[in-house]
Ligand SMILES: Cc1cc2nc3c(=O)[nH]c(=O)nc-3n(C[C@H](O)[C@H](O)[C@H](O)COP(=O)(O)OP(=O)(O)OC[C@H]3O[C@@H](n4cnc5c(N)ncnc54)[C@H](O)[C@@H]3O)c2cc1C
């Protein structure tokens with residue numbers, strides 16, 4: 001087995017892939033909440049992906065990613081046995097884990113992947129873990145069995161009602177609060193708009209909330225400034241100061257704007273990639 005080799009590949013839905021990688025160095029030290037940066041081939045972009053799970057004994061690390069553009073599509077084309085050119089990490093600060101009491105862990109869409117190792121560790125140290133995982137529809141729901149195993153209570157929501165409760169994760173959160181659950185901490189990871197909405201609810205009830213931010217990153221080591229976010233009016237770099245932050249202090253609107261800075265370039269990169277792919281299939 002070689003470093004960065006794909007030991008196992010699974011497909012959750014058409015565009016969501018899971019890789020189990022052989023990573024003897026990273027798995028010596030990694031913790032829940034941290035991430036890696038991958039580069040598929042020599043001229044590929046560097047992209048950050050959360051460590052969704054790891055096994056120190058087997059030296060394996062799991063990543064789960066959604067193919068949303070050129071780089072994730074290119075990564076998703078790799079197969080079992082292939083080797084990713086670069087995988088660096090662990091990066092970022094680990095999630096602060098302790099016994100808070102009752103914790104609600106909320107994962108939306110691909111955000112369930114980073115929530116899972118955090119929920120697992122929170123459960124291990126004695127918290128009561130209530131998990132709420134949501135997706136637009138049933139086919140986009142990931143890690144249901146894994147999340148169920150680490151949760152004392154487990155709720156699924158889908159926007160279209162194709163599975164679990166119909167509605168958003170925030171509806172389930174409100175129901176939990178309304179039915180008298182005393183929540184000591186909320187961990188919410190998913191699309192920025194989802195985290196913003198969860199924080200709106202938890203602010204109302206004064207529930208401390210950890211969110212994991214996903215701004216555009218380049219180096220992942222605090223040098224380029226691409227990942228800057230505003231937390232309580234102060235500039236922070238998500239790659240070294242986060243990606244976890246106090247949700248009540250995050251400027252989500254600024255983050256959403258900054259995520260869209262390169263939309264035109266990303267569209268061109270995807271079109272060019274698809275053209276090259278089509279040409280290589282025809283040749
Ligand atoms: C700490 C962190 C952890 C992440 N973990 C996961 C994960 O576990 N699974 C997953 O599917 N996605 C994760 N992401 C998002 C993932 O990095 C982007 O989806 C990916 O970079 C998109 O690249 P692309 O070329 O395929 O798409 P593009 O078409 O280039 O971009 C699509 C969208 O992805 C975002 N994006 C683009 N480039 C980057 C970049 N270099 N860094 C961050 N975001 C970018 C932008 O918002 C953009 O609008 C994470 C991001 C961060 C910052």
Ligand code: FES
Pocket residue numbers: 216217218219220221222223224225226227228237238239240
């Ligand atoms: S990615 Fe460059 S400073 Fe964070």
